[in-house]
Amino acid sequence: MHNEFDDELLRLRVLMGEMTARAGESLEKALRSVRERQAAPAQECMDNDDVVDSLECRAERLCLRLLALRQPVARDLRLLVGSMRVASNLERIADEAVNIAERSLVLLESPAHADTPALWTMTGACLELYAATRRAWTEGSAELASAVRKENLAVHGLHVKAFRELSALMVAGPEAMERSMQLSFVAYSVKRVCDRCANVAESVGFIVDGRDLKHAGCAGA
Structure with a gap:
């Protein structure tokens, strides 16, 4: 039977849906800014951060x-418990997107960097x-x-390849070293985003069947 509690749960789902959309937009804009060397997407990503923060607060309350x-x-x-975990991780994903956007703006101050296929794959x-x-x-x-969760492990391997690729470019000179360092920070933030995705996946598993995958050995609810 439909009741007020069902309406409140629906409201929560709407909030969470908007938050997943906003965090995804921030991530896409930040990565596009780096790849295409454009300032506008980076600024849009940073402008979006307060919206994501507000959505997290509303969902948590x-x-x-x-x-x-x-x-x-x-x-x-x-x-409810899982939604709070997910909201926290989505907010962290948006924060990492802002970190990437800030690195992108720094990179725009120097000439275009050498192609980095491993990073773009990542x-x-x-x-x-x-x-x-x-x-x-x-x-x-x-x-x-x-x-x-399984695919996140594959991304860790891509991060190693990207780091090696960028390390090899550092020997080209001071400017190349600075650009490669900034891109290494981008790669690390990308890895952290994927780790947060794995955290969200763990929360989904917890909600569906009560398994606490985050803490090995925890019994199901």
Whole structure:
């Protein structure tokens, strides 16, 4: 039977849906700014950060209020706890996007850097991983969430390749070293975004079947 609690859960889902969209926009704009050497997407990413922060606060307040007043159990309880975890990770993803955008603006002050195919492969994989993470959350799919966690390990391998590629470029001279260092910071932020995606996937698994994948050995709810 439909009740007020169902309406509040729907409101939470709408908030979380908007937050996943906004964080994804920030990430896409930041990475596009680096790849295409454009300032506008970087600025748009940074301007979007306050919106993501506000959405996180609203989602967290709603979850805490529902926990206190409704005293949910079973999956509803896991949904509220998991949503707070997801909101926190989405906010961190948006923060990493801002870090990337700031590095992009620094890179625009110097000549174009040498091509870095390993880094571009990594950034492409990151965007795909975020899209898969968003689908796992939206659909409440433990199977998709498991795939995200596995793919994150592959991104770690891409990060190693990108770092080696950038390290090799540092010997070309002082300017090349500075550019490569900035891109190394970008690569690290991309890796952190993917780690946050894996965290979101863990929360999806927790909500769906009660498994706490973040803490090995925890019993199901």
